[in-house]
Amino acid sequence: MNGPLTIGIDIGGTKVAGGVVDARGALLATARTVTPDRSRSPRVVEETILSVVDELRAVHPDVAAVGIGAAGFVSADRSTVVFAPHLSWRNEPLRERLGERVGLPLVVDNDANASIWGEYRFGAGRGESHLVMVNLGTGIGGGIVYEGQVIRGRYGIAGEFAHMQVVPDGIRCECGNRGCWEQYASGNALVREARVLMASTSPMITDLFREVVGPADTLSGPLVTEAAKRGDRLAIELIGEVGRWLGVGIANLAAALDPGxxxxxxxxxxAGEFLLGPARENFRRHLTGRGYRPEARIVAAALGNDAGVIGAAELARDALST
Structure with missing residues (x-):
């Protein structure tokens, strides 16, 4: 499989990750930095993206295009980040601003669209004609592939599953509404619940909290996951709760989209099966027509945290041939 090298950039609420990717989906070089504080100017985030691109081009100057997966609502023409709940972009013409500086063909898409494209082409979604991806990070990202096409919707905002309301008048979400799915099934939700217990000196305290040096806000999602893998009962319970809400949400998505x-x-x-086990159990419990319909498979992403980078690079490569 031959084709040009491209760069993929994955922008999340906490990190900007990039990589040079070949036509087989292999990462040839990577770069990563933290996302600047969301309260700062969008220009600061854009400069961070450019610094990652420059670092990668220094290693592979022959790259032909750049694909960017941005955590937010991206317009249907894939040029503008309309709204980013976890960043400060509001109607930011990202393709124009960065394209002028990069000097290469540049594609902008939603980060979850990039991730699902990576998994569809090279990962856990290969061979599946009806695929839905749910990314649990700082928030929730979602993507849909139907018969070989990413479904973006009339206005480019399809797949924003994070902001389905699952609890009427529930926890306030950064999008402005209450009870959104990502307030119950995301990295933020996991850490929030753990920190509340830690700050309250709950009798539920286990080794998970004894390992944290400093105040409750130093507790992180990866620390909870590692504790669960060592058998910490509270960490397992906290991840299981996220998994239960994950199952509820994807049962709703199955009713609407019926993926394979x-x-x-x-x-x-x-977190692996600590998350997916409770998710599968609650998916079956809440699935419409359960027992009388085929059930979708629920699998872990094969490309891990690289899915967004690889998918964004592949979207950029696809654009070169159109």
Missing amino acids: TFVIGGGVSA
């Missing part, structure tokens, strides 16, 4: 496979990605998916 759900791919679960994002940083929280590193």
Whole structure:
């Protein structure tokens, strides 16, 4: 499989990751930095993206295009980030601003669209004609592939599953509404619940909390996951709760979209069966017509945290041939 090298950039609420990717989906070089504080100017985030691109081009100057997966609502023409709940972009013409500086063909898409495209072409979604991806990171990202096409919707905002209301008048979400799915099934939800217990000196305290040096806000999702893998009962319970809400949400998505496979990605998916076991159980419990319909598979992303980078690079490569 021959084709030009391209760069993929994955922008999340906490990190900007990039990589040079070949036509087989292999990462040839990577770069990563933290996302600047969301309260700062969008220009600061854009400069961070450019610094990652420059670092990668220094290693592979022959790259032909750049694909960017941005955590937010991206317009149908894939040029503008209309709204980013976890960043400060509001109607940002990202393709124009960055394209002028990069000097290469540049594609902008939603980060979950990039991730699902990576998994569809090279990962857990290969061979599946009806695929839905749910990325559990800082928030929730979602993507849909139907018969070989990413479904973006009339306005480019399809797949924003994070902001389905699952609890009327529930927890306030950064999008402005209450009770959104990502307030119950995301990395933020996992860490929030753990920190509340830690700050309250709950009698539920286990080794998970004894390992944290400093105040409750130093507790992180990866620490909870590692504790669960060592058998910490509270960490297992906290991840299981996220898994239960994950199952509820994807049962709703199955009712609407009827995919053959759900791919679960994002940083929280590193919890593996601690997350996916409760998700499958609650998916079956809440599935419409359960017992009388085929059930979608629920699998972990094969590309891990690299799915967004690889998918964004592949979207950029696809654009070169159109």
